[in-house]
Amino acid sequence: xxxxxxxxxxxxxxxxxxxxxxxxxxxxxxxxxxxxxxxxxxxxxxxxxxxxxxxxxxxxxxxxxxxxxxxxxxxxxxxxxxxxxxxxxxxxxxxxxxxxxxxxxxxxxxxxxxxxxxxxxxxxxxxxxxxxxxxxxxxxxxxxxxxxxxxxxxxxxxxxxxxxxxxxxxxxxxxxxxxxxxxxxxxxxxxxxxxxxxxxxxxxxxxxxxxxxxxxxxxxxxxxxxxxxxxxxxxxxxxxxxxxxxxxxxxxxxxxxxxxxxxxxxxxxxxxxxxxxxxxxxxxxxxxxxxxxxxxxxxxxxxxxxxxxxxxxxxxxxxxxxxxxxxxxxxxxxxxxxx
Numbered sequence: 001x002x003x004x005x006x007x008x009x010x011x012x013x014x015x016x017x018x019x020x021x022x023x024x025x026x027x028x029x030x031x032x033x034x035x036x037x038x039x040x041x042x043x044x045x046x047x048x049x050x051x052x053x054x055x056x057x058x059x060x061x062x063x064x065x066x067x068x069x070x071x072x073x074x075x076x077x078x079x080x081x082x083x084x085x086x087x088x089x090x091x092x093x094x095x096x097x098x099x100x101x102x103x104x105x106x107x108x109x110x111x112x113x114x115x116x117x118x119x120x121x122x123x124x125x126x127x128x129x130x131x132x133x134x135x136x137x138x139x140x141x142x143x144x145x146x147x148x149x150x151x152x153x154x155x156x157x158x159x160x161x162x163x164x165x166x167x168x169x170x171x172x173x174x175x176x177x178x179x180x181x182x183x184x185x186x187x188x189x190x191x192x193x194x195x196x197x198x199x200x201x202x203x204x205x206x207x208x209x210x211x212x213x214x215x216x217x218x219x220x221x222x223x224x225x226x227x228x229x230x231x232x233x234x235x236x237x238x239x240x241x242x243x244x245x246x247x248x249x250x251x252x253x254x255x256x257x258x259x260x261x262x263x264x265x266x267x268x269x270x271x272x273x274x275x276x277x278x279x280x281x282x283x284x285x286x287x288x289x290x291x292x293x294x295x296x297x298x299x300x301x302x303x304x305x306x307x308x309x310x311x312x313x314x315x316x317x318x319x320x321x322x323x324x325x326x327x328x329x330x331x332x333x334x335x336x337x338x339x
Contacts, residue, residue, distance in 0.1 A: 021062040030114040034089030046080025048337040053085040056131040069322040084115040096187040100246040125149040158296040191236035271300040278306040
């Protein structure tokens with residue numbers, strides 16, 4: 001390796017600790033506790049139905065807006081869609097009792113209603129990413145609000161099989177592991193636990209990106225994207241104990257989305273209530289959320305217009321770019337109303 005490439009590699013690693021992200025023009029239009037509903041105006045709005053984005057509870061949403069020309073949100077607004085993002089923020093210990101029910105009914109539902117009023121329309125396209133897509137699916141099944149389209153990107157639905165954690169998952173389902181008492185004492189699941197749990201799933205991929213950077217150390221555009229992606233991969237946030245228990249017990253252990261029995265806000269959840277147009281994305285090389293966890297939603301909903309698409313690439317490859325993944329752009333054009 002030449003000294004110039006090594007120097008660029010070291011410089012990029014140092015800079016990657018805190019590069020600027022989330023630079024698209026945006027305005028806060030609603031807040032609740034730590035959450036913010038962001039509005040991203042389109043400079044040339046062409047479509048009646050805006051886009052409403054729901055991201056995960058354990059990662060920061062700026063992966064959708066890494067930088068100019070590396071931003072999915074920018075791709076939406078440049079294509080003519082006003083865009084809204086519900087950003088859940090960073091919960092503190094005082095938020096330890098927030099439940100999945102709360103996130104759905106007090107944050108997503110109210111944020112969606114506020115976005116509807118702000119946009120002056122009666123329905124939107126909801127797009128959920130990873131665990132945010134799981135929440136978006138449940139939201140679509142319980143809301144009384146109109147929804148034009150639902151798009152799910154690498155969103156786990158069927159937890160009957162889970163990569164790497166097979167033995168641990170079997171112990172949880174057999175009652176050999178009981179997590180509630182431990183989690184109650186913790187109050188919050190710390191970011192480090194989420195980080196290293198994710199690392200276990202994706203190892204050795206979690207470290208191979210350093211080798212990729214070393215190989216591309218003299219490529220400025222690659223380094224620029226790498227710094228922002230690296231920041232996001234280590235920038236986890238805490239999760240409340242009550243939300244964690246629901247995810248572990250209702251979704252993962254009991255697989256209630258597929259097997260039935262999921263209850264939100266004292267009401268049974270029926271996924272046959274979902275009638276809107278549905279587009280589901282999964283990828284071929286995703287150790288975190290393989291396609292087997294995503295595709296079963298196709299059999300649960302009542303939607304007549306539904307499409308499942310399998311991509312080359314990994315977990316973040318659908319969003320860490322400046323263009324919409326194919327065929328999202330064409331699909332949206334065909335399922336959205338021109339002004």
